[in-house]
Structures are given as structure tokens and as C-alpha cells.
Amino acid sequence: MIHAVYEMFLKNGFVLSFMLVGIMMFITQFISDKILKNKIPGVALAIALGLILASFGGKAGIADIPLFSGMALLGGSMLRDFAIVSTAFGASMQEIKKAGWVGVVSLFVGVFFNFTVGVIIANMFGYTDPGDIATLASGTCTFIVGPITGNAVGASSEIITLSIAAGVIKVLIVSVVTPLIKNLVGIKTKTSAMVFGGVMGTVSGVSAAMASINPKLVPYGALTATFYTGIAAILCPSVFYPILKWLML
Amino acid sequence: MKIYGVALLAACYFAGLIIGELLGSIFGVKGNLGGVGFAMLFFILLTDWMNKKNLMTEDYAAGITFWTSLYIPIVIAMASIQNVNAAINSGSVAIVSGIVATMFCFFLVRFLISLLKDESES
Numbered sequence: 313m314i315h316a317v318y319e320m321f322l323k324n325g326f327v328l329s330f331m332l333v334g335i336m337m338f339i340t341q342f343i344s345d346k347i348l349k350n351k352i353p354g355v356a357l358a359i360a361l362g363l364i365l366a367s368f369g370g371k372a373g374i375a376d377i378p379l380f381s382g383m384a385l386l387g388g389s390m391l392r393d394f395a396i397v398s399t400a401f402g403a404s405m406q407e408i409k410k411a412g413w414v415g416v417v418s419l420f421v422g423v424f425f426n427f428t429v430g431v432i433i434a435n436m437f438g439y440t441d442p443g444d445i446a447t448l449a450s451g452t453c454t455f456i457v458g459p460i461t462g463n464a465v466g467a468s469s470e471i472i473t474l475s476i477a478a479g480v481i482k483v484l485i486v487s488v489v490t491p492l493i494k495n496l497v498g499i500k501t502k503t504s505a506m507v508f509g510g511v512m513g514t515v516s517g518v519s520a521a522m523a524s525i526n527p528k529l530v531p532y533g534a535l536t537a538t539f540y541t542g543i544a545a546i547l548c549p550s551v552f553y554p555i556l557k558w559l560m561l
Numbered sequence: 562m563k564i565y566g567v568a569l570l571a572a573c574y575f576a577g578l579i580i581g582e583l584l585g586s587i588f589g590v591k592g593n594l595g596g597v598g599f600a601m602l603f604f605i606l607l608t609d610w611m612n613k614k615n616l617m618t619e620d621y622a623a624g625i626t627f628w629t630s631l632y633i634p635i636v637i638a639m640a641s642i643q644n645v646n647a648a649i650n651s652g653s654v655a656i657v658s659g660i661v662a663t664m665f666c667f668f669l670v671r672f673l674i675s676l677l678k679d680e681s682e683s
Contacts, residue, residue: 329638330634333634333637333638334634336637337633337634337637355633355636355637358637358640359636359637359640360640361637361640362637362638362639362640362641363640363641363643363645365641366640366641366642366643366644366645366646367645367646367649369642369646370644370646370647371644371647372642372644373641373642373643373644373645374641374642375641375642380641383638383641383642384642386634386635386638387635387636387637387638387639387640387641387642388639388642391631391635392635392636392639393574393597393600394570394571394574394628395628395629395631395632395635396597396601396632397570397573397574397577397597397600397601397604398570398604398625398626398628398629398632399601399629399632400601400602400604400605400608401570401604401608401622401625401626401629403601403605404605405605405606405609408605414673414676414677417673418670418673421669421673422666422669425662425665425666425669426662426666429658429661429662429665430658430662433654433657433658433661433662434654434658437653437654437657439654448654448655448658449658451655451658452658452659452662473647474652474654474655475655476644476647476648477644477647477648477652477655477656477659478654478655478656478658478659478662479659480643480644480645480647480648480659481648481655481656481658481659481660481663482659482662482663483643484643484645484648484659485659485660485663485664486663487640489663489667490667493667496667496671497667497670497671497674498670498671498674498675499670499674503677504670504674504677507670507673507674507677508670511666511669511670511673512663512666512670515597516636516639519632519636520636520639520640523632523633523636527632527633530632531601534597534601535598535601535602536598538595538596538597538598538601539595539598541594541595542581542584542593542594542595542596542598543595545585545594546584546588546594550588550589
């Protein structure tokens with residue numbers, strides 16, 4: 313009987329993932345309300361719980377465990393991107409135009425800044441090959457761009473894995489820490505959410521952070537963060553890498 | 562029909578991704594360049610226009626807002642499928658650059674937001 317129930321969950325993994333996430337959110341919301349008196353948003357706790365669960369699995373987090381494989385579909389890039397686009401419903405074009413110049417400035421400053429920090433740290437750790445350094449620095453921008461640069465410059469798979477890891481560390485910090493220091497950083501308005509998305513760039517991290525601060529800010533942060541990913545994917549391999557190589561000669 | 566709202570959303574999603582693919586091939590980069598961002602812009606422009614022409618019915622909107630409300634659960638599921646172990650065990654260069662870059666970014670955001678305030682006051 314137990315085996316039959318297990319088989320049933322296994323066959324209906326996607327439906328099971330709805331139930332699991334519902335239970336996770338219920339528990340974390342309860343803890344946030346009753347124990348923490350709303351000092352930490354329930355959503356932030358749920359994301360932290362998700363990350364803890366992920367540590368029980370491997371490459372695909374908890375989805376590596378067959379019973380929880382449905383999480384890979386619910387949390388995968390297809391539904392994530394589709395849902396991100398849907399958050400744009402009700403976003404106002406006027407707000408975006410208002411933030412226009414500062415949004416664009418924060419994008420370019422953000423990509424350049426993250427890449428530079430990545431280069432300095434890779435250098436401090438003794439990396440000397442410009443391709444390795446550029447790959448690590450691209451991962452520091454956002455974990456999607458690490459492999460893009462890595463493939464373009466022919467970096468080894470260890471370096472590419474490291475670059476992804478740097479990006480994932482960033483996602484972890486941005487998701488969990490931002491809601492705690494939102495007043496310190498000054499994230500209140502839609503424009504400030506756009507600046508935040510433009511500088512941080514990680515779509516996952518930024519949208520998770522905005523979701524726990526104020527769900528209305530999600531589309532503004534996510535919009536600049538997705539453009540950040542696009543611009544970083546162009547600049548890192550095609551502009552920054554050649555400059556870095558030239559500087560290091 | 563709520564599905565019309567969802568279908569419009571899906572159409573904007575693909576329109577954006579196509580632009581992203583095009584940019585990717587123009588710049589010779591593997592992958593989609595900002596496709597989701599373009600999809601969001603298309604969707605904002607389309608729904609803005611539909612609101613003005615009174616074409617956006619409550620029914621369409623309900624189909625769209627259902628997906629909006631699924632966004633947070635999706636993010637939580639996404640957190641649970643990250644390669645957390647590799648990120649933590651991968652060696653200090655990844656951890657240090659991730660932490661240092663993010664910390665500096667918080668300062669940079671704070672600085673840029675403070676510039677914004679001066680702008681609005683002047």
C-alpha cells in the first residue's frame with residue numbers, strides 16, 4: 313500500500329510540488345506571524361527553507377530526489393520567466409520612464425562594477441589566465457553569464473562551475489539579506505527597485521528579495537535585472553574579456 | 562474567457578524571447594539576451610493600450626493575475642532546486658567573490674538611490 317502511494321506521488325510530481333510549496337509557505341508564514349512577530353517576512357523564510365531543502369539534493373537541489381522531481385518544473389526557468397512577465401501586469405510605463413536614465417546608468421555601472429570586483433578577487437586568489445579570470449568575473453555578475461563567457465573563451469569546466477557558484481552565492485545573499493537591510497539600502501520606491509535590479513542583476517535574487525519586501529516592486533526590479541543579464545552576456549565575453557586580455561599582456 | 566488573458570501573456574513572452582534570440586545571434590552569444598525584459602515591456606505596452614481602449618476585461622485580467630499570484634511559490638520552488646552544496650563547497654574564490662561583490666553592490670545601490678533623492682529635491 314505504502315509503495316502504491318509512493319508510486320502515485322512519483323507519477324504526479326508536478327501536482328505534488330504545488331502541495332509541497334503550499335505547506336512550506338504555510339509553515340514559514342506561521343513562524344513569521346506567531347514567533348518572529350513579522351520581523352522577517354514569511355516569504356524570505358520560505359526562500360531560506362527552500363535553500364536548506366536544496367542542500368539535501370545535488371546539482372538540481374531537492375529535485376534530485378525522485379519524489380521531489382516536480383519541483384524542477386515548478387521552479388524551472390520556463391514557469392519562472394512566464395510568471396515574471398505576468399508581474400508586469402499593472403506596472404506603469406510612466407514609472408519606468410521616470411526611472412529611465414537612472415535605470416540605464418545603474419545597469420552599465422552594475423555590470424562593470426561586478427565584473428571588476430570579480431577580476432580583482434580572482435587575481436588575489438592567484439588566477440593568471442585572462443580567460444579564467446573573465447569567466448570567474450562573469451559569474452560574479454550573474455550565474456547565467458559565467459558559462460556564457462566560459463564557453464566563449466574556452467575555460468575549463470572547473471572554472472565554469474566556480475563561476476556559477478559565485479553567482480549562486482550572490483543569489484543566496486541577495487534573497488536573504490536584502491529584506492533585512494532594506495531600510496539601510498533605501499529600497500522603498502519603484503525607482504529604487506529598478507536601481508537595485510540594475511546593480512545586482514541576478515533575476516532570481518532580485519525578484520525573491522522584492523517579493524519579500526513588497527510584491528508590487530517585483531516587476532520593476534525584475535525588468536532591469538533581466539536587461540542586466542542580457543547586457544552582461546554581451547559585454548563580458550565580447551568587450552570586457554578582450555580589454556582584460558589586452559591589459560594583462 | 563480567462564484563457565485569452567493567459568494567451569496574450571504567452572504571446573508577449575514569445576515575442577520577447579524571439580527578440581532575445583535575435584540579439585543573441587547578432588552578438589554571436591549563445592543564449593537569450595534579455596528576452597524576458599523585452600517580453601515584460603511588450604506586455605506592459607499591450608495591457609496599457611488595451612486598458613485605454615477598454616479592451617481589458619475583468620475576465621482576461623483574472624487569467625493573468627492568477628499567474629502573477631503564482632510567482633512567489635515559483636520563486637520558493639526555484640530556491641529548492643539550486644545547487645546549494647556546490648556553491649558552498651566549491652572553493653573559497655567563488656564564496657569570497659560572491660560575498661564581496663554583493664556587499665559592494667549594496668553600497669552602490671545606496672549611493673545611486675541617494676543621488677535620486679537629490680534629483681527629486683532640486
